[in-house]
Amino acid sequence: MKVAIPVDDVSMDTNICISFGRTPYFLIYDTETSDAMFLDNSGAAIQGGAGIKAAQAIVDSNVEALLTPRCGENAAEVIRAANIKIYQTKGNLLRDNLQAFSDGELELLDDIHEGFHGGK
Amino acid sequence: MKIAVLSGKGGTGKTLLSVNLAAAADNSVYIDCDVEEPNGHLYFKPDDVITEKVSVWIPFAEEKKCIGCRKCVDFCKFNALAYIKSSLLVFEEICHSCGGCVLFCPQGALSERKKIIGEIKHGKSQNTTVITGILNPGEASGIPVISTLLDNGPHDNQVVMIDCPPGSSCSVMESIKDADYCLLVVEPTIFGVHNLEMVYELVKLFGKPTGAVLNKCLTQTNPAEEFCSESGIKVLSRIPFDQDLGLLSSNAIIAVREAPRYRELFTELLNLIEQEVQHEAAANS
Numbered sequence: 308m309k310v311a312i313p314v315d316d317v318s319m320d321t322n323i324c325i326s327f328g329r330t331p332y333f334l335i336y337d338t339e340t341s342d343a344m345f346l347d348n349s350g351a352a353i354q355g356g357a358g359i360k361a362a363q364a365i366v367d368s369n370v371e372a373l374l375t376p377r378c379g380e381n382a383a384e385v386i387r388a389a390n391i392k393i394y395q396t397k398g399n400l401l402r403d404n405l406q407a408f409s410d411g412e413l414e415l416l417d418d419i420h421e422g423f424h425g426g427k
Numbered sequence: 428m429k430i431a432v433l434s435g436k437g438g439t440g441k442t443l444l445s446v447n448l449a450a451a452a453d454n455s456v457y458i459d460c461d462v463e464e465p466n467g468h469l470y471f472k473p474d475d476v477i478t479e480k481v482s483v484w485i486p487f488a489e490e491k492k493c494i495g496c497r498k499c500v501d502f503c504k505f506n507a508l509a510y511i512k513s514s515l516l517v518f519e520e521i522c523h524s525c526g527g528c529v530l531f532c533p534q535g536a537l538s539e540r541k542k543i544i545g546e547i548k549h550g551k552s553q554n555t556t557v558i559t560g561i562l563n564p565g566e567a568s569g570i571p572v573i574s575t576l577l578d579n580g581p582h583d584n585q586v587v588m589i590d591c592p593p594g595s596s597c598s599v600m601e602s603i604k605d606a607d608y609c610l611l612v613v614e615p616t617i618f619g620v621h622n623l624e625m626v627y628e629l630v631k632l633f634g635k636p637t638g639a640v641l642n643k644c645l646t647q648t649n650p651a652e653e654f655c656s657e658s659g660i661k662v663l664s665r666i667p668f669d670q671d672l673g674l675l676s677s678n679a680i681i682a683v684r685e686a687p688r689y690r691e692l693f694t695e696l697l698n699l700i701e702q703e704v705q706h707e708a709a710a711n712s
């Protein structure tokens with residue numbers, strides 16, 4: 308299964324990024340072939356709508372699941388419209404989470420936050 | 428003459444000042460731009476109120492015409508659009524109603540519909556026209572309500588008091604952009620001064636003539652007074668920490684209409700502001 312994960316760095320030894328929309332990179336990972344590709348998040352520093360932009364990129368990479376510590380409501384709406392499942396990561400390490408996901412130990416993320424939107 | 432009353436933080440006395448200055452003038456307009464929580468009308472209790480709806484334009488796509496080229500998605504600076512599974516998602520609260528996506532659509536698949544986001548109420552209270560902006564709960568931006576409020580006019584030869592929202596964000600910028608004078612209200616606390624510093628930076632950026640009113644003054648050293656003197660901000664009035672004034676306000680009574688001493692206080696301040704505006708006009712002519 309192809310999954311997307313927000314990560315801090317371009318490395319399999321990196322940590323999960325605490326932010327979905329503002330993560331510097333996404334790892335696009337195939338759990339069957341172990342193919343890994345790191346995607347720059349072009350929306351990391353934009354003023355607004357970062358979650359939507361990041362979610363669009365995730366949808367376009369044709370993944371079936373997103374593993375993330377948390378997710379804002381706009382991003383979740385985009386992800387869900389594409390029938391991509393959102394799982395909640397546990398702890399910091401990327402490797403631990405890939406293993407946990409393969410072992411079926413990650414749960415679906417149901418606590419979607421309202422987002423951290425500034426004034427406009 | 429348009430006077431915007433602003434302060435960094437809430438609760439320093441913006442409404443107290445704007446309401447009483449409007450009530451002290453012979454012929455005035457009070458405009459409540461604090462559209463998330465307008466409260467000036469509670470003091471004025473205006474009669475003959477007319478309500479007008481405020482709406483914005485939001486794009487919608489005709490799916491049959493859309494070919495998924497994503498020109499609209501790429502164009503939108505605010506990322507209010509996403510293209511998922513052959514359909515366009517529109518995030519209404521993120522859309523700034525610029526209409527650019529509609530212009531860019533090569534298929535003519537996008538058009539706009541009106542979305543009501545709030546309303547404006549016009550009424551009359553003695554010598555003051557009271558105009559109140561109200562943003563519907565849950566809406567993200569009050570800017571369209573504020574710009575509609577300030578498009579009312581021209582209010583020639585009237586004293587126009589603009590009661591601004593707290594803070595120094597876009598909604599405050601929208602409220603002060605056409606003002607002839609910015610009146611900064613500050614309370615004697617460190618927090619108050621910190622926020623005064625932010626609004627002062629904003630009004631300087633806008634190049635507006637500015638003066639301060641020190642509200643709730645006590646007898647000990649006033650950090651706001653110190654800040655004003657260091658920054659060269661002219662202090663137009665010092666309103667003492669006054670229980671009677673506080674009591675009138677908390678009972679939604681306009682002090683100027685209640686007691687001669689308050690009428691005197693605010694009339695004097697209004698005259699000072701008028702002089703400042705005239706000086707400024709003379710200096711720039």
